[in-house]
Amino acid sequence: MYEYIKGKYIGINKDYVIVENSGIGYKIFTSGATMSSMPKNGEEIMLYLEQIVREDFIGLYGFDSKEELEMFKLLLTVSGVGPKAALSLLSISRVNNLKYAIMIGDEKHICRGVGIGKKTAARIILEIKDKLKPDELVDSSLEIDTKDNENVMALSEALSALIALGxxxxxxxxxxxxxxxxxxxxxxxxxxxKALMG
Incomplete structure (x- = not known):
């Protein structure tokens, strides 16, 4: 029903932000990643939206990029993964790093999400892995050659290993x-x- 919202950023609560538009304050659930990109109070923002309607709940979920919104929707297609679990995964890992973890089957990384156990992590990998394309798994900030999937895999594993080490x-x-x-x-x-330990 909603594609996006543009409005005045009012503030953050525990798991949502408030955006004012035409005198109405919208409660929009979001990830830690999107929360961290919020501007100063009173400045204008735009969030891409997904509305979830259930018997006892209607909620808006918003993200500062279409990529994060699409990943949120993809996670919701997995049996046993609800909005809270999906937001948790997007809060502990950037979208591309989460895709890396799914591609290489890194259950430990996925289990960092609140409420995500081994069975759910395995299900996420099983059901989403084949839906991800290699060219989607490259974080441009890491400057990887997209033509070399071995480089992508090696860097992904190294990234996961370093995160696992703390x-x-x-x-x-x-x-x-x-x-x-x-x-x-x-x-x-x-x-x-060696570089990290100086």
Whole structure:
């Protein structure tokens, strides 16, 4: 029913933002990633929307990119994954990194989402993996050659490994930009750790 909303950003609550449009304050549930991109109160924002209607609930879900909205909708196609779980996954991982994790079958990364157990993580991988295209799995900020899927896989595994070791996605991505991406996964991880530990 709704494609997007443009309006004045009013503020953040626990799991939603408030956007005012034509004198009405809209409660829009969203991910941590979108929340982190919010401007100062009173500034204009635009969010891409998905409306979910159930017997006892009507809610608006909004994201600052179409890519994140599409990933949210894709996650909802998985049996047992509701809006809260989908938002949780999009809050602990950027869209491309979540796609990487699904592509390489990284259950541990997916289980970081609140309420996501091993069975649900396995189901997400099983049901979504084949729907993702290789060219969608490349994070442009990491400057990977999209023609070389082995590079994509190696970098994805290295990224997941660094996150599993306790480094933030931002730290991991930053150091991986400086590493030779044509090397083996093992060497990429070793070199990244050397750089991170100074």
């Amino acid at each position: 480094y933030s996605e931002k730290e991991a991505e930053s150091v991986l930009k400086k590493i030779d991406k044509n090397d083996s996964v093992e060497n990429i991880i070793k070199n990244a750790l």
